[in-house]
Amino acid sequence: MTTADRVALVTGAARGQGAAIVSRLRADGFLVAACDVLDVEAQDDGVLALTLDVTSEQQWRRAVDATVARFGRLTTLVNNAGVLHRAALADETAKGFENSWRVNCLGPFLGIQAALAQLRAAEGAAIVNTCSTGAIRAFPNHAAYGSSKWALRGLTQIAAAELARDDIRVNAVFPGPIATPMLDGATQSRLSASFGRLGRPVEVADAVVFLVSDRASFITGSELVVDGGQCLRIG
Structure with a gap:
């Protein structure tokens, strides 16, 4: 399949890393359904902008149906949506904790379920989940975010093992500090001072596009860290 x-x-897909992934996929010739709870600006006729709350099973079904209605098929799923929520254990709330898990882990699970029939029918089907270096190292004040990304890491491995028989590859990228709206200005300055520079969204997008391409046709269950050595520098 070309x-x-x-x-x-x-x-x-509305901004930051997701928008960069959409642009890189289009540059490689993919047709793309760009989904977000925020408004997405379709860059050309090869992009279908859709509203999607990833915690909604019904909205997932509608998004997949709309994608297939527009483009005829669905071959690739990139679960990139996520929320960053920080709080000390003593200050965390059940609502804050649960919301992180719903977006960061339940959302990708619902996406895989919704897309599964299409992916099973596709040649060269691939899924990429956006995890985090927070699923490699334990960071204080990240109980909700970090644990939800650890869970997504596990979901990725289980999906890779289960879907290998269907020739669906499932991999994950683990971004470190990336210059996106998810990080406020003060946090970006602090991280830049610690690690030299932040990553660029396109650097994560390049990793995602590789993992969904034929260049990675023998790769599944892999974890590609894109952090400029962040994990190596934390002692």
């Missing part, structure tokens, strides 16, 4: 035959659904 890239011109491939159709990707990308969540969290």
